[in-house]
Amino acid sequence: MDTVDLVVIGGGITGVGIAQRAQAAGYSVAVLEKGEIGQATSSNSSKLIHGGLRYLESGQISLVRESLAQRKALLLLAPTLVKPVPFYIPIYQGSQRGPLAIRAGLSMYALLSEFDALGQFKSIAPKEWGNLFGLKLQGLRAVFRYWDAQTDDHALTLAVADSAKQIGARIHTSVEIKSIEHQRDACTIHYKQNSLAKSLKALCVINASGPWVNKTLELVQPKVTGVDIELVQGSHLVLDIPPPDGILYLESIYDKRVVFVMPWKGKTMIGTTETPVNDADEVGVTQAETQYLLGIYRHYFPFSEEGSHLADKVIGNYCGMRVLPKQQVDAFDLPRETLMNTRVTHPRLMTIYGGKLTTFRHTAKDAVEWVEKQIGQRAAVADVDQLKLCASTNHTNNMLDG
Known part of the structure; x- marks a missing residue:
C-alpha cells in the first residue's frame, strides 16, 4: 500500500490550493476528487477576486483585510486569469445605504487594502451618469466607482491543480471513497x-469536500462528529445582452x-441569490430565483431594448x-470566515468548512501549518509565493470580453 504525507479529499480551489502549498513545502500529497477538478462549487461562483465590501457591514474586518491581500497576490501570480475591473455603486432615493455610508465603507476598504492601486475610488459626476450602461436615472443620488478583480474560477482552479502536479502532487479524479480508517498516527x-x-x-x-464535507465525515471510522452547517445556493443567469464595461453593485x-450585473464572456451575467437548500446533490436554479x-x-435597466x-x-x-455555520440569522448575514475543524479523538484529520475563492491561498497556508504540527517539517521544493499560475488557451479566451 502506498503511503503519503497528506491526502486531500476534494479537488475544488481549497483542495488543490492546499495540495500546491503542501507539495511545495516538501510533503508528499495526493488529492482524491469524486468528479473532475473544479467541476462543482469552484466553477460556479460569482467569478470575483475581491475583498468583500459588504462584509464590512457585519464587522468581518479581518476577512476583508486578508481578502484584499490575497487579491493583490493573485493579480501578480495569475495576471492572465485575474484581472482588475471597475465596480459601480449607484445610490437611489430610498437605498438602504446612503452616499455617506458608502463613502465611509469605500474609505475603509482603501485603508484595509493598504492603499494599493486598486484601493482608489471616486464619485462619478452627474453629467456622466447617462453613460452608465443604460442605468435607471430616476431617483439617482450618487454613483461611486471602485476597483476589484474578476476571474474564470474554473480555469484558476485548474491552473492551481496543474501547478501542484508540476511539483509532484498526485491528483486522482473519478474517485469514490468507501471508508477512512483513522488510526493513532495515520489514516x-x-x-x-x-x-x-x-x-x-x-x-x-484534510477533508475539503465543500458542500459534501459532512457526508465525507460519515465515512470515517471510528465515528467523528461534524459541525452543523447551512447549505446556501447562489444562482446566476447569463443573458444574451452586450455586457457592461464594468460591474454594477446593486441593491436588490x-x-x-x-x-451584481457583470460582463462574462461577451455577455451579461447577473447574480447571486441566497437560497437555503437541504442537499448539495439536489441543487438547481429555481423559477423563483430566475424571476x-x-x-x-x-x-x-427599465429602458433596455429587451424589456x-x-x-x-x-x-x-x-x-x-456555500457552506456556512448554522445560526439563527438570514443566510445573507452569516459569517463567511473559513472554519478549520479538528477533534482530539481524531488528531490526523482536519475538516474545512466554508472557504472563499479569493482566500484559498490563506486557507492553504493555515492547513499546511497544521500538517507541520502533526508530522514535522520537510525540505521545501518550491516557493509557492513565486509559482505563476497560467491556464490553457481554451479557458482564457474571451473571459472578460465586452
Missing part, C-alpha cells in the same frame, strides 16, 4: 477508481441584498453552493 483511505478497489495510507487527511429591490434576478435587472422579453434572453444559468 487509511479505501476507495474505488474506475471500478478498481484501491487503498492509500496518509499521515494526515426585494430584500436589500447585494446583486428574482430578472426583476432586479428590469428595475435598474418585457428579458426572459427570452436567458441563455445560461448555474448555481454554486
